Amino acid sequence: MSFKKYGLYKYLEKNGVDYKKLISKKLLPDDAIFVIINNTIFILEIKFQEVAGSTDEKLQTCDFKIKQYRKLLSRLNVEVQYIYILNDWFKKPEYKDVLDYIISINGCSYYFHYYYFHYLPLQKIGLPVPK
Numbered sequence: 001m002s003f004k005k006y007g008l009y010k011y012l013e014k015n016g017v018d019y020k021k022l023i024s025k026k027l028l029p030d031d032a033i034f035v036i037i038n039n040t041i042f043i044l045e046i047k048f049q050e051v052a053g054s055t056d057e058k059l060q061t062c063d064f065k066i067k068q069y070r071k072l073l074s075r076l077n078v079e080v081q082y083i084y085i086l087n088d089w090f091k092k093p094e095y096k097d098v099l100d101y102i103i104s105i106n107g108c109s110y111y112f113h114y115y116y117f118h119y120l121p122l123q124k125i126g127l128p129v130p131k
Contacts, residue, residue, distance in 0.1 A: 039078055048086075
């Protein structure tokens with residue numbers, strides 16, 4: 001199953017989960033993919049940067065956000081993984097520390113855009129790879 005922004009909350013509501021009883025403010029993922037076979041929702045945040053700005057700080061929030069999503073989905077007994085999809089801007093040496101930080105958080109990771117396409121290795125999230 002795939003959800004964009006408010007779609008995740010529609011799914012939660014349909015399954016009897018009132019987010020207001022679990023977290024104080026809605027988090028709106030760029031995308032979320034629920035891989036039913038491994039009972040995991042992958043929260044995808046797509047960050048594209050061409051100049052220095054606020055996205056720099058957003059990369060430092062994965063620990064808080066994954067904890068919030070885990071609270072939100074705990075009633076459904078669903079695992080959560082938080083993944084950033086980044087463009088080449090974030091390959092610069094000054095992002096090494098924040099990229100190291102992201103992978104140091106249990107359940108957080110990142111991948112880089114592949115040319116002009118968002119890249120997410122399907123096998124890493126438990127989906128079959130098309131031939």
